[in-house]
Amino acid sequence: MKFFADTAEISEIEELAETGLLDGVTTNPSLIAKSGRDFIEVTKEICGLVDGPVSAEVVALDHDTMMKEAETLRKIADNVCIKVPLTMDGLKTCKKLTGDGTMVNVTLCFSANQALLAAKAGATFVSPFIGRHDDNGFDGMELIRDIRLIYDNYLYDTEILAASIRHATHVLESARIGADVATMPPKVIKSLVSHVLTDKGIEGFLADWGKTGQTIPTS
Numbered sequence: 001m002k003f004f005a006d007t008a009e010i011s012e013i014e015e016l017a018e019t020g021l022l023d024g025v026t027t028n029p030s031l032i033a034k035s036g037r038d039f040i041e042v043t044k045e046i047c048g049l050v051d052g053p054v055s056a057e058v059v060a061l062d063h064d065t066m067m068k069e070a071e072t073l074r075k076i077a078d079n080v081c082i083k084v085p086l087t088m089d090g091l092k093t094c095k096k097l098t099g100d101g102t103m104v105n106v107t108l109c110f111s112a113n114q115a116l117l118a119a120k121a122g123a124t125f126v127s128p129f130i131g132r133h134d135d136n137g138f139d140g141m142e143l144i145r146d147i148r149l150i151y152d153n154y155l156y157d158t159e160i161l162a163a164s165i166r167h168a169t170h171v172l173e174s175a176r177i178g179a180d181v182a183t184m185p186p187k188v189i190k191s192l193v194s195h196v197l198t199d200k201g202i203e204g205f206l207a208d209w210g211k212t213g214q215t216i217p218t219s
């Protein structure tokens with residue numbers, strides 16, 4: 001499973017990139033606003049920190065303007081992935097862009113039928129929003145399961161990018177189902193490493209090691 005960071009904060013991306021565990025980044029207009037940075041500048045900086053796809057979202061609602069915005073965004077770097085909303089204009093834009101070899105992430109997916117359309121439009125990624133789905137009384141995991149089934153039925157290449165992830169269980173369940181990517185707030189990525197028995201085990205080993213009076217040479 002690929003891990004993307006769902007943030008536009010440079011320091012958070014740098015920290016995760018250094019671990020070697022980061023496969024890409026997703027941003028959206030809200031995350032750009034939160035960063036307080038210029039959209040083009042911050043996207044360029046992020047693209048330089050990771051080798052994988054960096055999603056940058058168009059804000060136009062009509063196809064023609066989406067195409068013009070995408071033209072600007074895709075010039076930022078080779079690893080920019082254009083993010084478009086799951087609307088007819090977004091799908092039309094997706095079809096056109098992927099036809100030209102540009103990566104496209106179709107976002108704000110809340111139904112399996114929408115995901116089917118995204119695959120038919122040739123999307124590189126489809127982003128079902130698990131957390132927001134749950135918040136509205138639906139089952140986010142059921143959505144991921146349905147999309148996996150449909151994509152496997154027809155051998156679609158579109159990757160399922162589990163988004164709006166709120167906690168470690170969302171990651172675990174998405175991985176069980178076979179989502180290709182999980183995009184997560186950095187704090188969720190970091191939380192995956194924690195286990196009380198790991199901490200307790202380290203504590204015990206170090207206590208016993210101390211009793212040996214030995215050190216491991218480091219040079």
Ligand code: E4P
Nearest residue numbers: 006026027028132163164165
């Ligand atoms: C995905 O690409 C989105 O940026 C993101 O996952 C949205 O998550 P939220 O529901 O926490 O805003």
